[in-house]
Amino acid sequence: MKPRSCHRLLAPIADAATGDAAGPTSAAERAPEYVREIAPYVGGKPIEEVARELDLDPSAIIKLASNENPRGPSPKALDAIAVAARELTRYPDGNGYALKQALASRLRVSADQIVLGNGSNDVLELATQAFLRPGDDAVYAQYGFIVYPLATKARGARGIEVAARDFGHDLDAMRAAITSKTRIVFVANPNNPTGTWLPGRAVESFIASVPRDVVVVLDEAYNEFLDPADQADSTAWVSRYPNLIVSHTFSKAHGLAALRVGYGVMHADIADLLNRVRQPFNVNALAQAAAIAALGDVDYVEESRRLNREGMRALERGLASLGVRFLQSHGNFIMIEARTAMAVYDALLRQGVIVRPLANYRLPTWLRVTIGTPAENERFLAALSTALARSDASRHAH
Numbered sequence: 061m062k063p064r065s066c067h068r069l070l071a072p073i074a075d076a077a078t079g080d081a082a083g084p085t086s087a088a089e090r091a092p093e094y095v096r097e098i099a100p101y102v103g104g105k106p107i108e109e110v111a112r113e114l115d116l117d118p119s120a121i122i123k124l125a126s127n128e129n130p131r132g133p134s135p136k137a138l139d140a141i142a143v144a145a146r147e148l149t150r151y152p153d154g155n156g157y158a159l160k161q162a163l164a165s166r167l168r169v170s171a172d173q174i175v176l177g178n179g180s181n182d183v184l185e186l187a188t189q190a191f192l193r194p195g196d197d198a199v200y201a202q203y204g205f206i207v208y209p210l211a212t213k214a215r216g217a218r219g220i221e222v223a224a225r226d227f228g229h230d231l232d233a234m235r236a237a238i239t240s241k242t243r244i245v246f247v248a249n250p251n252n253p254t255g256t257w258l259p260g261r262a263v264e265s266f267i268a269s270v271p272r273d274v275v276v277v278l279d280e281a282y283n284e285f286l287d288p289a290d291q292a293d294s295t296a297w298v299s300r301y302p303n304l305i306v307s308h309t310f311s312k313a314h315g316l317a318a319l320r321v322g323y324g325v326m327h328a329d330i331a332d333l334l335n336r337v338r339q340p341f342n343v344n345a346l347a348q349a350a351a352i353a354a355l356g357d358v359d360y361v362e363e364s365r366r367l368n369r370e371g372m373r374a375l376e377r378g379l380a381s382l383g384v385r386f387l388q389s390h391g392n393f394i395m396i397e398a399r400t401a402m403a404v405y406d407a408l409l410r411q412g413v414i415v416r417p418l419a420n421y422r423l424p425t426w427l428r429v430t431i432g433t434p435a436e437n438e439r440f441l442a443a444l445s446t447a448l449a450r451s452d453a454s455r456h457a458h
């Protein structure tokens with residue numbers, strides 16, 4: 061079985077002036093070419109979908125495909141959601157006052173430097189909406205998070221993909237790739253899907269080297285999984301670099317992916333621009349309440365980090381004993397190599413284990429696996445051992 065297929069290329073646009081010279085023109089055909097060329101985002105396969113397609117019991121399926129927190133949200137966040145769910149009639153606070161106050165005091169910035177997003181994905185999109193126009197450039201790394209090219213292309217801007225160094229960002233080459241048309245540079249630290257990470261001092265000197273009229277989006281979605289000693293004080297950099305946007309999410313370590321809430325920290329002038337293009341009520345009431353509670357539960361995040369580290373070590377040991385190559389990862393996921401990656405992916409699916417193929421990252425011989433609970437990790441390793449044997453057997457049979 062293949063993941064849902066890539067995009068259909070729409071038919072070429074008919075003659076704009078006459079319409080009928082090239083046949084009837086549909087509304088879809090008249091969409092901008094740069095939109096028609098976008099390959100849609102392919103997410104991890106949902107449990108229900110796999111259950112339907114393979115006739116499996118959904119409760120027996122584990123999903124290690126979207127880098128969620130296997131522990132789920134903090135009980136404090138769940139309590140806050142239950143309280144907030146009593147009032148669903150009114151619109152949420154469109155300015156997210158209470159959440160911004162909580163974030164401002166935690167991060168030691170002012171509330172007008174924070175932009176809330178429907179997931180941090182929204183913040184990435186808002187940055188492209190505010191700064192990119194057709195003809196502009198955005199710079200990002202090969203194997204960088206796939207939303208950077210998607211959001212860039214959606215604005216009709218040109219993406220400059222800079223060759224990776226050891227699967228990670230080559231910051232010197234990225235600096236060199238900036239042109240007079242470049243308006244945004246994206247850096248993910250740690251990066252998804254590779255799990256590569258750069259020390260704070262390297263990232264800060266990169267930001268310092270970028271022209272001040274180019275926005276740097278520093279995406280720290282997986283920051284909480286780093287050892288505290290490795291977590292850069294990047295929000296403090298915002299006061300030094302007025303062109304910097306640092307984005308964070310409640311989807312990963314805080315376990316709130318379904319609610320869609322994230323934020324960016326930036327100079328107030330930049331925040332003002334992003335707020336102009338933001339949907340008025342982009343973060344729902346349940347998400348705002350849950351995020352405040354999750355932010356306050358520091359112990360929960362710390363325990364999640366500890367379990368992630370233990371799970372990572374367990375997977376590394378298991379992979380090594382299976383002879384599977386993997387990349388050292390600083391996130392809550394790990395990239396593993398398999399020559400027959402799609403066959404291994406299929407064989408895992410049939411055993412009720414969902415991981416993520418990476419063909420859309422042009423990494424066709426790699427799979428990405430999210431660190432699960434100890435039981436999920438064990439189950440994955442056992443299923444992988446079976447999958448490798450099966451895909452090997454089928455290779456030799458041909």
Ligand SMILES: Cc1ncc(COP(=O)(O)O)c(C=O)c1O
Nearest residue numbers: 179180181205252281309311322
């Ligand atoms: C590097 C990176 N940035 C941002 C996101 C967006 O996450 P969300 O919109 O849930 O905050 C993801 C999600 O996978 C990610 O991997």
